[in-house]
Amino acid sequence: MKKISLFFREMVKNRALYLMFLPAAIVMILFNYLPMFGLITAFKDFNFADGIFGSPWISPVTKNFEYLFASGSAARATFNTIFLNLLFIAFGLLFELGCALMFHELRSRKFKTSVQFGIFLPYFISWIVVGLFAYNLFNYEHGSLNAILAVFGREPVNWYENPRMWIVILVIFRIWKMTGYGMIMYIAALGGIDTTYYEAARIDGAARWQLVRHVSLPLIAPTAITLLLLNCGKIMNADFGMFYSLIGNNAQLYLTTDVLDTFIYRNLRLNGDVGMASAAGFYQSVISTTILLIMNRLARRYNPDGALF
Numbered sequence: 001m002k003k004i005s006l007f008f009r010e011m012v013k014n015r016a017l018y019l020m021f022l023p024a025a026i027v028m029i030l031f032n033y034l035p036m037f038g039l040i041t042a043f044k045d046f047n048f049a050d051g052i053f054g055s056p057w058i059s060p061v062t063k064n065f066e067y068l069f070a071s072g073s074a075a076r077a078t079f080n081t082i083f084l085n086l087l088f089i090a091f092g093l094l095f096e097l098g099c100a101l102m103f104h105e106l107r108s109r110k111f112k113t114s115v116q117f118g119i120f121l122p123y124f125i126s127w128i129v130v131g132l133f134a135y136n137l138f139n140y141e142h143g144s145l146n147a148i149l150a151v152f153g154r155e156p157v158n159w160y161e162n163p164r165m166w167i168v169i170l171v172i173f174r175i176w177k178m179t180g181y182g183m184i185m186y187i188a189a190l191g192g193i194d195t196t197y198y199e200a201a202r203i204d205g206a207a208r209w210q211l212v213r214h215v216s217l218p219l220i221a222p223t224a225i226t227l228l229l230l231n232c233g234k235i236m237n238a239d240f241g242m243f244y245s246l247i248g249n250n251a252q253l254y255l256t257t258d259v260l261d262t263f264i265y266r267n268l269r270l271n272g273d274v275g276m277a278s279a280a281g282f283y284q285s286v287i288s289t290t291i292l293l294i295m296n297r298l299a300r301r302y303n304p305d306g307a308l309f
Contacts, residue, residue: 145159
């Protein structure tokens with residue numbers, strides 16, 4: 001009874017904060033928790049007539065998972081998803097943190113605002129528009145890059161038949177589009193650093209690079225670790241809009257660009273197998289959770305303040 005009394009006292013005391021949180025909680029329950037009931041379709045022979053709970057259970061219960069990995073394409077898609085997301089995380093951290101530190105060191109407010117706006121603007125461009133831009137850039141017959149190569153007397157390159165080259169292309173587009181948005185948290189963390197740290201370091205004779213190395217970086221390390229952990233928790237979930245807009249159904253690029261999200265969508269659209277798609281989603285969630293727990297444990301050893309839990 002004492003715990004219940006404390007709970008209601010807390011609710012009444014901070015009722016304004018809880019009311020502000022209520023819309024977000026409702027959205028989270030509707031779109032993150034209720035859909036979890038659909039995971040049981042991974043162990044059922046799902047049909048739309050009987051629905052989720054009325055569809056019969058399959059035997060053996062791992063049948064949908066066996067079908068998922070039968071062709072070998074799922075293993076390739078898993079590797080591509082992890083590998084590309086690791087590249088996105090590594091280069092994203094490098095560029096986002098680097099740009100944030102650069103803007104923090106700039107003294108001209110007008111220049112800082114204009115450049116920051118230019119870097120942040122690509123985030124608002126739809127991946128559909130980026131896909132059209134990429135097509136006009138890499139098209140074999142009329143693409144801008146091949147036109148430039150022709151001016152220098154070089155042979156045109158068929159970009160859409162070279163899967164390994166698209167590893168670099170995808171990383172470049174990801175960095176170009178997401179750096180402006182990703183560095184906001186780092187800029188906020190740098191803005192929250194007490195200026196007395198910098199003043200004390202300058203009195204001790206620290207140069208600008210030493211201020212960055214010994215003051216800025218250590219103090220924003222917990223923020224960087226937290227964002228890194230959050231990104232690692234999504235390492236099995238590729239940006240479907242990005243991959244489908246840039247790659248589409250180009251089977252010649254599947255070797256390096258076919259990720260789990262596009263693989264599931266393609267099989268669901270062609271075969272209509274909801275059970276297999278649900279099994280793939282369950283598989284993604286288990287692997288993502290495992291990676292998150294491992295990374296969080298490593299982060300806790302390095303810096304307990306940066307761990308999520």
